[in-house]
Amino acid sequence: MKYAAEFRDPTAARALLARIAARAEGLGATRARPIRIMEICGGHTHAIFRYGLDRLVHEGIEFIHGPGCPVCVLPMARVDECIEIAERPGVIFTTFGDAMRVPGRRGSLIAARARGADIRMVYSPLDALELARRNPAHEVVFFGLGFETTTPSTALTIQAAAREGIGNFSVFCNHITVPEPIRVLLEDPHMVLDGFIGPGHVSMVIGIHPYDFIAQDFGKPIVVAGFEPLDLLQSVLMVLDQIAEGRAAVENQYARVVPERGNPVSLAAMADVYERRPSFEWRGLGEIDASGLRIRPAYAAFDAEAKFGVGYGAPGRPAAPEPEAEGCACGAVMTGRMKPPACPAFGRGCTPETPLGALMVSSEGACAAYWQYGGARAAAE
Missing domain, CATH: 3.40.50.11740 (HypD, alpha/beta domain 2)
Structure with a gap:
């Protein structure tokens, strides 16, 4: 597993976790007042839960799951x-x-x-x-x-x-x-975010500069990340370092794949x-x-x-967005306002076998990630 195993090394992971904990404590982060970092990409969401990073990082770090699943945001x-x-x-x-x-x-x-x-x-x-x-x-x-x-x-x-x-x-x-919905989230006065983990695969195509507005206009750090556990942990540390140093920039942790x-x-x-x-x-x-x-x-x-003769402007197309199925909170989960287990349908009316919303269907959906790697435990929380 060359080029993968070295990014899953437990010793290196423990060292990064210790450095993240030290930075978080230095910033005064606690479970009650965490530093909120949004991972934009659904692939990152699944990696976080697959490797248990949400439970391994310092309690003052909270991952917020963004709208980075194209199937999930399909109207x-x-x-x-x-x-x-x-x-x-x-x-x-x-x-x-x-x-x-x-x-x-x-x-x-x-x-x-x-x-x-x-x-x-x-x-x-x-x-x-x-x-x-x-x-x-x-x-x-x-x-x-x-x-x-x-x-x-x-x-x-x-x-x-x-x-x-x-x-x-x-x-x-x-x-x-990708960039346009991130601007919408940042303009939402109810959305509290301290930094971003940027999508690796998208950035491989568009580079890192389409995210400049996140740092320049909103003063938030963003680090484009790879998909292995050490990639994500290093990216979290890079975001925390920017916050501690009082700066906001677009940084590229995934430089081995993503050209500027x-x-x-x-x-x-x-x-x-x-x-x-x-x-x-x-x-x-x-x-x-x-x-x-x-x-x-x-x-x-x-x-x-x-x-x-279909699509925008076609006769008979609904003028307003269709509401989600009753009890489905995909919109709130997708915009980071709610975690999947808080949805009243999660694990009850909505499971991978009987999905109510797109987030439980897609391989990159946040609800599917919670279910696959947390399952009944997450539903009971």
């Missing part, structure tokens, strides 16, 4: 539009597995498949493009969703379809961007294929300006919204 109306497209005659609808069980008003994609829709799980948009090549009599639609991590692969696939002139392939674009300016090939493909939407709805956060991407007119032939 119900978009799920309904997926089903509407998938149920049309002659359509093969393709998606990543995480999106199959996200509930909308009309159920989930997996329920639509049970009703007869041709919905298939794929591992990449290139798999969907290959389906289009092999099935020229069908319209093949790829459900493009995710943050900047997955956005380039969809863009490159659209470019490939355009070069080949494949007319029966399109993308239902639901790609979203991002990936130029990915950024170029994204700029060619996408443009910003004026706004996009986030489950739990509402409409956020310039936080979503749509396909540029030059690639309209591969835009499922244009091809099927």
Whole structure:
């Protein structure tokens, strides 16, 4: 396990935990008045619980789980539009597995498949493009969703379809961007945060400078982190060091993977294929300006919204966000106002087998992380 085992070394972890404890005590952090650090990425949330870091760090450190799960923030109306497209005659609808069980008003994609829709799980948009090549009599639609991590692969696939002139392939674009919702959270007067652990995979694409506003405009430290336990512990210590030194900056703990300016090939493909939407709805956060991407007119032939007449501005689309299922507190959990066990549905009406909300469905959802690594204990707390 080269390049993984060295970031899981128990001796090094104990040394970092001791340094974190010393810093936290020096800052006067206690369980009653903790230093609140938000990990933006759902992958970090799962790593924190997988390795028990929430229980190992000093009691004056509290992890706040951010909206860093693209499946979890998908609004119900978009799920309904997926089903509407998938149920049309002659359509093969393709998606990543995480999106199959996200509930909308009309159920989930997996329920639509049970009703007869041709919905298939794929591992990449290139798999969907290959389906289009092999099935020229069908319209093949790829459900493009995710943050900047997955956005380039969809863009490159659209470019490939355009070069080949494949007319029966399109993308239902639901790609979203990370920095904009963080600004919304920081502008919320009820949100108390002392620092951030920045997403590693997203930053691999966009670099670290899109987060400059967090330090410059709001005076909060942010450290882009890797996903192993030592990565996360070092990142926590780096945030605490900034607080202790009275400064706020964007720092890169994950420099072995994340380039300062991002990936130029990915950024170029994204700029060619996408443009910003004026706004996009986030489950739990509402409409956020310039936080979503749509396909540029030059690639309209591969835009499922244009091809099927769905999406923003389409007739019959709800004007206001759909409310969550009764008893579901996904919005409060996603914005750090509530921990999953405090949700009245957690472990009762909402479990991985019978999920009420997206946070229990996705492999990166906070509720799924609590359940997987805490289970009945977390539900009883």
